[in-house]
Amino acid sequence: MGKKLLLKDIAQLAGVSEMTASRAIRGAPDVSVATKRKVEEIARQVGYVPNRIAGALASKKVNLVGVVVPSLSSSVFPEVLSGISAALAPSPLKPVIGVTGYDLHEEEEVIREMLSWRPSGLVVAGLEHTDSALRMLANSDCPVVEIMDTDGDPVAHCVGISHLQAGREMALLLLERGYRRIGFVGTKMPQDFRAEKRRRGFIDALTEQGITLHDQELYAGASSIENGRFLTDQMLARSPDLECIYYSSDVMSVGAYMHCLATGLRIPQDLAIAGFNNLDLLQGLPMKLATTDAHRFEIGQRAAGIILSGETGEIAARQMIKLDSALSAGQSL
Amino acid sequence: MGKKLLLKDIAQLAGVSEMTASRAIRGAPDVSVATKRKVEEIARQVGYVPNRIAGALASKKVNLVGVVVPSLSSSVFPEVLSGISAALAPSPLKPVIGVTGYDLHEEEEVIREMLSWRPSGLVVAGLEHTDSALRMLANSDCPVVEIMDTDGDPVAHCVGISHLQAGREMALLLLERGYRRIGFVGTKMPQDFRAEKRRRGFIDALTEQGITLHDQELYAGASSIENGRFLTDQMLARSPDLECIYYSSDVMSVGAYMHCLATGLRIPQDLAIAGFNNLDLLQGLPMKLATTDAHRFEIGQRAAGIILSGETGEIAARQMIKLDSALSAGQSL
DNA sequence: GGCGCTACCGTTAGCGCTATCGGTAGTCGC
DNA sequence: GCGACTACCGATAGCGCTAACGGTAGCGCC
Numbered sequence A, B: 001m002g003k004k005l006l007l008k009d010i011a012q013l014a015g016v017s018e019m020t021a022s023r024a025i026r027g028a029p030d031v032s033v034a035t036k037r038k039v040e041e042i043a044r045q046v047g048y049v050p051n052r053i054a055g056a057l058a059s060k061k062v063n064l065v066g067v068v069v070p071s072l073s074s075s076v077f078p079e080v081l082s083g084i085s086a087a088l089a090p091s092p093l094k095p096v097i098g099v100t101g102y103d104l105h106e107e108e109e110v111i112r113e114m115l116s117w118r119p120s121g122l123v124v125a126g127l128e129h130t131d132s133a134l135r136m137l138a139n140s141d142c143p144v145v146e147i148m149d150t151d152g153d154p155v156a157h158c159v160g161i162s163h164l165q166a167g168r169e170m171a172l173l174l175l176e177r178g179y180r181r182i183g184f185v186g187t188k189m190p191q192d193f194r195a196e197k198r199r200r201g202f203i204d205a206l207t208e209q210g211i212t213l214h215d216q217e218l219y220a221g222a223s224s225i226e227n228g229r230f231l232t233d234q235m236l237a238r239s240p241d242l243e244c245i246y247y248s249s250d251v252m253s254v255g256a257y258m259h260c261l262a263t264g265l266r267i268p269q270d271l272a273i274a275g276f277n278n279l280d281l282l283q284g285l286p287m288k289l290a291t292t293d294a295h296r297f298e299i300g301q302r303a304a305g306i307i308l309s310g311e312t313g314e315i316a317a318r319q320m321i322k323l324d325s326a327l328s329a330g331q332s333l
Numbered sequence C: 001g002g003c004g005c006t007a008c009c010g011t012t013a014g015c016g017c018t019a020t021c022g023g024t025a026g027t028c029g030c
Numbered sequence D: 001g002c003g004a005c006t007a008c009c010g011a012t013a014g015c016g017c018t019a020a021c022g023g024t025a026g027c028g029c030c
Helices: A007-014 A018-026 A033-046 A052-059 A076-088 A104-115 A131-139 A163-176 A193-208 A225-238 A250-263 A296-311 B007-014 B018-026 B033-046 B052-059 B076-088 B104-115 B131-139 B163-176 B193-208 B225-238 B250-263 B296-311
Strands: A064-069 A094-099 A121-125 A144-149 A157-161 A182-186 A215-218 A244-247 A272-274 A291-293 A320-323 A326-328 B064-069 B094-099 B121-125 B144-149 B157-161 B182-186 B215-218 B244-247 B272-274 B291-293 B320-323 B326-328
Touching: A007 A018, A007 A033, A018 A033, A052 B052, A064 A076, A064 A104, A076 A094, A076 A121, A076 A296, A094 A104, A094 B094, A104 A121, A104 A131, A121 A296, A144 A193, A144 A296, A157 A163, A157 A296, A163 A193, A163 A244, A163 A272, A163 A291, A163 A326, A182 A193, A182 A225, A215 A225, A225 A244, A225 A250, A244 A250, A250 A272, A296 A320, B007 B018, B007 B033, B018 B033, B064 B076, B064 B104, B076 B094, B076 B121, B076 B296, B094 B104, B104 B121, B104 B131, B121 B296, B144 B193, B144 B296, B157 B163, B157 B296, B163 B193, B163 B244, B163 B272, B163 B291, B163 B326, B182 B193, B182 B225, B215 B225, B225 B244, B225 B250, B244 B250, B250 B272, B296 B320
Parallel strands: A064 A094, A064 A121, A121 A144, A144 A157, A157 A320, A182 A215, A182 A244, A244 A272, B064 B094, B064 B121, B121 B144, B144 B157, B157 B320, B182 B215, B182 B244, B244 B272
Antiparallel strands: A291 A326, B291 B326
16 A cells, blocks of 8 residues: 545545545534544545644644653653553543653753654653753743652742652651661662752751761662662672661662572661662562652653643643652561 | 744844755755854754654654554563664664553554654554554555564564464473473453463463463453462462462562562472563572563564664565574573 | 524635755866 | 856745635524
8 A cells, every 4th residue: 555645535535625524534513423424434444544744733733742751661650651641541632752761961852852843741850951951941832841859940840759858758767767877879870860869868867867878889870670689789798787778769679678588688687778669569579668659650640730731721820749758668677 | 932933033043045944954965064053053042943743744754663562561661662762773763652551442543643643664562453453554654563473464574572482482391390280370361462372372382292271360450579479379379289380471470489488488399480571670589580581672673673774765575573582491490 | 585593614825844946156177 | 268067055836734714505583
C-alpha cells in the first residue's frame, strides 16, 4: 500500500465535502448521524489515518502533554507517569515521554523538542535547568509544571515534596533511635539534585544536633542493587564502626540488605539502613526497610490536573503544591 | 511572554528573507556563515522555538520514531528503549514512547495516534495485534518493526527471540537437573503473549519427555516481588511436594527467593527456581538465580538500526532477525 | 408571506513553515 | 569578453487539514 489517502479522498468516496468529512471523523457537531456513519464506515474500510500534523497546524491545538524525566530505569518515574496517565485518561490529552539521562543539556534539547510541537502542557521533573531551558519554559505559551521538588524557585506551577525536609526528618529519626555514627551513600550524585537536597537536609539536621556525618560516598553511577551492595561493602571496610547508613534510593538500601544477607550482618543491630522513595521493590522483602514515600503517583496526578484545569479556560494562578513526604521506619532501624 | 514569535519575525529582525532564516536555523546549505550566525544569534536572543508542526507539514518529514510498549514498570522495556536511544542518538531521529498496559485495544489507539503523526518509523512490541492495528501497520508508509518475539507472523520487519524455544530450553535444563515435580507461575497471563509462549514451549518439552506440569498459576495481575512471594507461598501450600518452579519473570523469581529467605527454605534443595529476562534486579543478590537473557538492549538497537537503514533510502527487504536467548542456570537449580 | 429558528453542509482562507525554482553577484579559465 | 560555474538569497506555491462564516432547507409561528 501507499496510495496516501487524504481527507479529500474520503470526502469524495462518501460524496460529501471535505469539511463534512472532517467533522464526521473528528466527531464535531453539525453532521447528521447518517452522514457521520457513512463517512466513518468508509474511513474504516479504506484504513484512513488522519494527518494530525495538518490538523494541528490548522486548529492550533495539539492534544499532547510533554513529560520530561531523567530516567525510566528505576520505577520512580514510571510511577509518576502512571499518575499522569490516570489523570489524563478521561481527557483527550495524551502524555509524551522524554528522557534526559540526568543531563541538563540533554534536558534542554528535549524541552526544546517538546515545545517545538506546541503541546497542551509540559511537565518537567526538577527545578534545576539550563538558562536556555528556563527561558523556554518561561516563554512557553502552554502551562508548565515542575514536579518532584519544591525546594527552589519554580518557573511556573510546581508539585512536589521538600527533599531538604525529607532528609532532615530522616536524620532526626536516626538520632532519636540513638544512632550516632552515620553514613550517607548517594548515586548520580552531582546530577541528582533531589538526592543532593536530601543529603544537605540530612547533614544540616545532624549538625544542628552536634553530630557530624561519619562517612559518605557520592557515587556518579546509577542506582542498582549491585551497586548498593558494593558501596556498602566498601564503606563498611573503610568505616567499620558505622552504625547506620542513609541511602539516596531504596534500590541502594536493598543492595545493602543483600550485602547483610550475604555477609551475615544483622539489621539493624550490626547495621541500620534507610532508603528513599518507598519503591515497590521494598514490598515482599522479608524485612521492611526504612524509607520515605515521596507520593510519586499523586505528584503525577496533581501535575496533570493543573494542565487539565488550564485546558478548560481557567488560567489558574500559579499553583504551588507541596505534599508532605511520609517517613516509615520499618524494621531496619 | 506570549508574543508568539514566528519565523517571519526572526527574518525581519535579521534583515533577511523568511527562507534564508529558515535555512539558517535548520542548518541547511546555501547560507553564508555570517548570515547564519546573525540569524542564530537573534533567534537565541528572542527565544524563538520553531514550530515543527508547520515544518513537518511542509517538508513531509518527521524525525520521530514511535515506540509502543506494554509497560514501563519492570525494567524490561526501559532497557529496550535504551538500545533504541543508543542506536538513534547519532541520527536526527528521536524516540517517542507509547504505553499500552498490555491491552490490545489501547495498543490500537496508541498505534493510530502514533501513525497519525507520520513518524519516520514505528517499533511495536509483540506480534499480536487487533485487526485494525494490523491493517494500519501493514498500510503505514513508514518502516515498522515488531520486536521481542519471533514466534508468529510479523507484519513487517521483526527482531526478537523465540519464547517458545526459551521455555523449551528451560524445561530441558530442569529435566536434565533431575527435577520432575515442576510448577509454572505466570503473570499478566492472558495478555502477555510472550509469557504464554514460554509456558507453552515449557510444557511441550516436558510432555515430550513424559512429564506433566505438576501445578501452575496464571495470575492476571502484574509481576512484583510481593506477588512472586505470595504466589509461591500459595502454590507450595497447594502442592507441597513441588521441586521446582519456573516463573514468567525474574521479578517473580526474586519474590520466590524472598519467600524462601523468610521461611527458611533452601534453594535449590527444598525448592529450585528460575525466572526470565536476566533483569538488573538479579545482580547483587546473594545467590545467582536461573534465568534467560532475552537480549533486550540488542533488540532495541537492531530495531532502530532497521529504521535508520530505511532512512538512508535503501528500502531494505523485510528483515527478520532472530536472536538466540541465553540461558544461565545460576545457583538456584 | 415573513420572520425566526434549528439542522446540516459547503466555500473561503488560512495555520507556519519548506521545496522548488529562479535570480543576482562574483569568480575562474581561456 | 564570454561562457560556465559556484555561492548565496528570495518569491512563489503549496503541505493537509480546520475555523469561520455563509448558505440552504425545513419547520413553526404569527
